[in-house]
Amino acid sequence: SQQGEEDPQALSIQEGENATMNCSYKTSINNLQWYRQNSGRGLVHLILIRSNEREKHSGRLRVTLDTSKKSSSLLITASRAADTASYFCATVPLGGAQKLVFGQGTRLTINP
Amino acid sequence: NAGVTQTPKFQVLKTGQSMTLQCAQDMNHEYMSWYRQDPGMGLRLIHYSVGAGITDQGEVPNGYNVSRSTTEDFPLRLLSAAPSQTSVYFCASSYYPPPGTTEAFFGQGTRLTVV
Numbered sequence: 001s002q003q004g005e006e007d008p009q010a011l012s013i014q015e016g017e018n019a020t021m022n023c024s025y026k027t028s029i030n031n032l033q034w035y036r037q038n039s040g041r042g043l044v045h046l047i048l049i050r051s052n053e054r055e056k057h058s059g060r061l062r063v064t065l066d067t068s069k070k071s072s073s074l075l076i077t078a079s080r081a082a083d084t085a086s087y088f089c090a091t092v093p094l095g096g097a098q099k100l101v102f103g104q105g106t107r108l109t110i111n112p
Numbered sequence: 113n114a115g116v117t118q119t120p121k122f123q124v125l126k127t128g129q130s131m132t133l134q135c136a137q138d139m140n141h142e143y144m145s146w147y148r149q150d151p152g153m154g155l156r157l158i159h160y161s162v163g164a165g166i167t168d169q170g171e172v173p174n175g176y177n178v179s180r181s182t183t184e185d186f187p188l189r190l191l192s193a194a195p196s197q198t199s200v201y202f203c204a205s206s207y208y209p210p211p212g213t214t215e216a217f218f219g220q221g222t223r224l225t226v227v
Contacts, residue, residue, distance in 0.1 A: 097210070102147070
């Protein structure tokens with residue numbers, strides 16, 4: 001079963017606006033990661049946040065993690081057409097499982 | 113470095129045929145895994161390996177076999193292809209196995225159609 005669920009499933013915004021995507025998960029985690037997938041391509045790692053961290057930044061990306069609510073958000077500021085892609089959260093569940101479990105993804109479209 | 117290389121990029125099989133999807137990485141990563149991606153389902157883990165000679169099942173292992181004889185290679189075998197195995201397959205690797213805090217590197221995928 002899927003560990004993470006992204007919300008919304010699809011998001012369409014104008015270039016220059018900010019985009020926020022959310023991820024909820026079911027079990028306690030070791031860390032949470034966000035990946036981007038351009039159409040027809042493999043996934044590319046964006047950012048990793050550990051379970052003891054609350055916020056992390058990388059360039060125009062800001063990730064938050066709320067372990068009490070089992071949720072994370074990815075904010076992309078000042079969006080560009082090149083940000084058009086699908087975004088996935090992935091979790092590493094606690095308990096010794098050596099697995100990276102992905103959600104279903106958010107399809108982001110940036111309109112020029 | 114080439115990263116993670118998957119071959120072939122596209123494949124059409126007839127029901128009942130067998131084939132091997134190849135995956136190779138040149139980053140000396142210990143952990144390798146196979147996912148399938150279906151519309152609306154995200155990525156689902158098929159099999160994974162934490163090192164040469166060690167493999168384990170993921171969420172959807174039925175109909176697939178793997179082996180890991182070297183650190184670099186992690187082939188995925190379809191034993192008797194079925195239309196339900198029509199999907200895009202991704203191989204991924206990372207230096208440490210989860211829960212090690214390292215990123216996963218993905219191949220470009222193999223688009224498989226079973227008719």
